[in-house]
Amino acid sequence: MTDGTARTPRRRQAVAGRCREITEARWFAVAVFALILANAVVLGVETYSGLVGRWHLGLRVAEYAFLTAFTVEILLRAGAHADRPAAFFRDPWNLFDLAVVLSAYFPFIRENGTVLRLLRLARVLRAARFLPQLRIILVAVGRSLPGTASFLLVGGLLLYLYAMVGWICFSAEDPEHFGSLGRAVLTLFLLMTLDGLGDAVRAGLEISRWSLLYYASYVLLASFVLVNVLIGVVITSLDEARSLEAEEEAEAADTAPDRTGAPHPPYTGDPALLRDRIATARRALDDLERALAAAPHPGPPDQPPGSTRTEASGSRLHQ
Template identity: 65%
Template sequence: MAVFCVILLNAVLMGAETYSGLAEEYRQVLQAAEDGCLVLFTLEMLVRLGACADQPKAFFRDPWNVFDLVVVASAFVPLVRENTTLLRLLRLARVLRTARFLPHLRILLVAVGRSLPGTASFLFVGALVLYVYAMVGWVCFADADPQHYGSVGRAALTLFLLTTLDGLTDAVRAGLQISRLSIIYYASYALLASFVLVNVLIGVVLNSLDEAREMEKEASRAQPDPGRDGPDAADGDLRDRIATARRALDEIEAGLGAAPQAARPPARQLEASHTGG
């Protein structure tokens, strides 16, 4: 929680620096606060690295640990410190470290990353549809509406803006003044681009979101339980073995129930032989 609060404080300081008057008046205070946040972030990373000193691979196996380390260590790289724009972008990346403390945000970011391959396919199909409709729009409306369809680039930009259905009414009215068949052009594009393709993209993202949730659950199960380490874990294993041995003895006694009494060995002897004394 302390690190989480420092990350939020760092975000507030970055926002305060965007006000020129405030930044000029409290320049030294803001710089000192920024240096203090950097010191705390560095101490946190040193503690986390020290905690994983016996298992360094476990630290670098977690992508969030690698992300935190790169973001914090970049502030000490000479070339980065001299580049103001790059340094500000990397400072902004510290705000994304809050995802490590918010499971739902972490799941969302993982889902976005896993949806990139499917999104690439969607972008290819969407670009193909956009290009075909842009060429048709250029052929049909270039002379009457050169401002929007004077070239394939302008036509593609116009159709891309119409994907959100914003301005579709004005476009349809302008098209009807050119030809009544334009209603077929705009209706088919709105149906294909705004409904079919967008819903396909939503389906890809939702599928990746389900996969990210499963990965988060598996990672939670894989984490060791502190209560099961040390002597308590050994005692728990011993109790489990004793319980298993007793169940086996009960099954043996039940199986020997039909045998003569003299042929059955005593239960204590069975238990001693089964548990090794």
């Protein structure tokens, strides 16, 4: 029982090591990325009814081939974490890949063509795993959502206020643009992008010269202040995403298994952990000293081999 229990972790480590050799190889990443691009091309071909009618069987075979390849890929990635399964589920990209691949096997999804096409389209997003810059941008977009929600709230209030003022001042003379609250909001939303600003200002000047103050203040607040605030939120989120990516890479390097399969614990400032590392380094130096002393080393004729030079090197190592 003890031998069988001891062999199980070693087997898991061996399986994980072999799977990691495959998944961490460059050719594997290139092959999966090529499959994702090929899957995107096939999805585009399926939008042409003539080609679907002519190559229906071939497209169906290609879909099953893609599904098989992606299933093998996710199994290899899961096998690479056989010695530490919890690490596989802590990675959000692994969860996303697993959900996209497994969803294709559910009967109620396969029977719904629209949902199945959307899930197949989600495979294209998996290309972000192999493009670090794209992955950082997606993370930045997700982290910027709270700030974007605040921006939308302030922008909505600004639009409502200016739409009401525009309806009160210009609804009688310019019903096409300010005849109702909805028309006024649509007009001001387009003006936020500076689209048609010249025509709107000329039409307003025909009504009143004070309309110039209305349009100038709105463009200043909506097109310059609010948009720059949104850009600032996105840039801040992008910097946070880059820092988070760097921290994850450092953590992965610290917790990566060594040749024996045991992960290196990251140093967190614990003095006990530092003392253990120093003790390990000292034992390694002692082993090196003994190996140097036991190895034959030619010295001067009046000295025995490996005596003085080895002792000097050993004293330097102890220092």
